[in-house]
Amino acid sequence: MKSYLELKNVNKSFETEKEKKIALKDINLEIKENEFLTILGPSGCGKSTLLKIIAGFSKTDRGQFLKEGEELIEAGLDRIMLFQDFEQLFSWQKVIDNVEFAVKAAAKNNKEKLSSAEIKEKALKYLEEVKLLDYQNYYPHQLSGGMKQRAALARTLAAEAEIMLMDEPFGSVDSQTRQELQQLLVQLWQEEERTIIFVTHDIREAVFLSQRIVLMKNEPGEVINIIENKLPYPRIRSSRDFNQLFEKLQSQL
Amino acid sequence: MKSKYKQRFFWGMILSLIWQLTAVSGIFSEMIFPGLDQILIALFESLKDGTLIKQIGFSLSVIAQGLFLATITALILSLTAYFSSYAAGLIDTLTALAHPLPGIALMPLILIWFGSGKTAILIVIIHSVLWPLVLNLSTGFNSIPDIYTLIAKNYRLNKLEFMYKILIPASLPYFISGLKIAWARSWRALISAEMLFGAINSLGGLGWYIFQKRVFFDLPGVFAGIIVIILIGIAVEDFIFEKLEAKTVKKWGMLK
Numbered sequence: 001m002k003s004y005l006e007l008k009n010v011n012k013s014f015e016t017e018k019e020k021k022i023a024l025k026d027i028n029l030e031i032k033e034n035e036f037l038t039i040l041g042p043s044g045c046g047k048s049t050l051l052k053i054i055a056g057f058s059k060t061d062r063g064q065f066l067k068e069g070e071e072l073i074e075a076g077l078d079r080i081m082l083f084q085d086f087e088q089l090f091s092w093q094k095v096i097d098n099v100e101f102a103v104k105a106a107a108k109n110n111k112e113k114l115s116s117a118e119i120k121e122k123a124l125k126y127l128e129e130v131k132l133l134d135y136q137n138y139y140p141h142q143l144s145g146g147m148k149q150r151a152a153l154a155r156t157l158a159a160e161a162e163i164m165l166m167d168e169p170f171g172s173v174d175s176q177t178r179q180e181l182q183q184l185l186v187q188l189w190q191e192e193e194r195t196i197i198f199v200t201h202d203i204r205e206a207v208f209l210s211q212r213i214v215l216m217k218n219e220p221g222e223v224i225n226i227i228e229n230k231l232p233y234p235r236i237r238s239s240r241d242f243n244q245l246f247e248k249l250q251s252q253l
Numbered sequence: 254m255k256s257k258y259k260q261r262f263f264w265g266m267i268l269s270l271i272w273q274l275t276a277v278s279g280i281f282s283e284m285i286f287p288g289l290d291q292i293l294i295a296l297f298e299s300l301k302d303g304t305l306i307k308q309i310g311f312s313l314s315v316i317a318q319g320l321f322l323a324t325i326t327a328l329i330l331s332l333t334a335y336f337s338s339y340a341a342g343l344i345d346t347l348t349a350l351a352h353p354l355p356g357i358a359l360m361p362l363i364l365i366w367f368g369s370g371k372t373a374i375l376i377v378i379i380h381s382v383l384w385p386l387v388l389n390l391s392t393g394f395n396s397i398p399d400i401y402t403l404i405a406k407n408y409r410l411n412k413l414e415f416m417y418k419i420l421i422p423a424s425l426p427y428f429i430s431g432l433k434i435a436w437a438r439s440w441r442a443l444i445s446a447e448m449l450f451g452a453i454n455s456l457g458g459l460g461w462y463i464f465q466k467r468v469f470f471d472l473p474g475v476f477a478g479i480i481v482i483i484l485i486g487i488a489v490e491d492f493i494f495e496k497l498e499a500k501t502v503k504k505w506g507m508l509k
Binding site: 056088139 | 398400403404406407408409410418419422423425501504505506507
């Protein structure tokens with residue numbers, strides 16, 4: 001049986017002036033459709049590099065990334081990345097136009113013709129999902145960090161990609177906002193049924209969000225364990241099971 | 254903001270007063286140091302009989318044409334350089350050679366190749382505008398955040414879409430500051446070129462106007478021309494560019 005997404009013997013290294021650094025060593029991973037997967041590891045373990053390979057931003061030295069059995073090398077609108085950087089929004093466009101950008105790109109990619117009213121309607125729908133409807137006419141610089149990430153999330157959603165790639169998207173917001181955004185993301189994932197691959201170094205974030213946690217270590221970047229997270233949603237951060245899993249992960253990292 | 258204009262007004266008044274006192278005192282001959290009253294009369298008379306307005310119109314239309322042509326050319330050159338590393342090498346070499354060369358140094362050559370007249374002035378303006386614009390645009394294009402090129406890949410923008418949806422707006426602060434330099438340089442180049450190249454059908458622009466006044470030793474006329482040149486320079490730099498920035502890069506938070 002073919003798996004939905006598969007990483008097969010992925011290897012990647014970077015050469016610096018002094019040495020050759022192995023960022024990824026023999027990574028093998030299967031990902032199911034509509035799964036919420038986190039890749040958890042310390043900085044420098046190659047988790048972002050792995051995500052870039054899946055996104056098609058970066059090539060492997062050896063090994064393949066397969067979707068339904070076919071190798072994917074180029075980036076595409078089936079796999080949309082949400083970044084950590086606040087700068088990912090276009091500062092010269094209002095929030096609504098930033099989201100419409102994704103709607104238009106997706107429509108063009110699917111060879112759909114949408115009227116400007118339909119484009120706006122879709123964009124508004126996603127802005128509502130991230131609870132940013134009231135800020136549609138703001139420019140990004142007028143928003144707080146958390147709101148910027150909501151707007152960026154709305155844009156990512158609006159591309160209607162089957163796979164969403166998230167590179168520590170909540171890493172730069174305060175912890176209160178981060179928890180709100182995590183909750184929102186789980187809720188959206190449950191409503192919309194998309195595959196999410198989420199990279200983080202925050203153990204609690206991984207436990208709160210995902211169904212499966214891929215643990216990685218650095219030098220060289222390798223998968224050390226893959227752990228099923230069967231805690232029922234919505235997850236309670238203060239529960240005993242939550243903290244047990246947290247401790248188990250912490251001891252392995 | 255407000256206090257800047259207040260201060261300028263205040264010091265402008267003081268300087269005018271010193272000027273007028275010097276003129277009235279008779280230290281210098283009236284022939285070479287006219288009073289403000291004479292200068293203002295000369296200014297109003299030239300404005301009234303239309304000669305000055307015509308010259309202003311000529312100068313502004315030439316500079317607008319020059320800026321327009323140079324901006325289009327600079328955009329084409331910088332975009333080509335952005336997308337092709339071969340072209341980048343060539344354009345970089347051309348810019349390095351041409352940028353330090355003052356337009357005025359080219360004038361004898363332009364006179365021989367193109368004669369005097371509007372074409373010659375346009376060429377001087379384009380030369381003075383093109384290279385700083387190319388430099389600024391190229392810097393702007395090369396300093397857009399990497400994340401934008403990743404987004405362009407991810408959303409599968411083609412080169413044209415990437416250009417007008419991301420590259421140009423993202424580098425707008427550099428573009429506008431390039432335009433400011435371009436304006437300042439071309440305004441100076443224009444006046445000197447007009448003086449050298451002279452009139453076509455009595456129309457030679459503000460530079461020519463001043464030059465002519467000097468020939469007739471009409472110093473109030475010379476100063477009237479200088480005042481107009483200063484006022485247009487201030488108007489464009491303070492009002493047009495400030496408006497443009499307020500409506501774009503400042504509104505978008507790209508410029509504090």
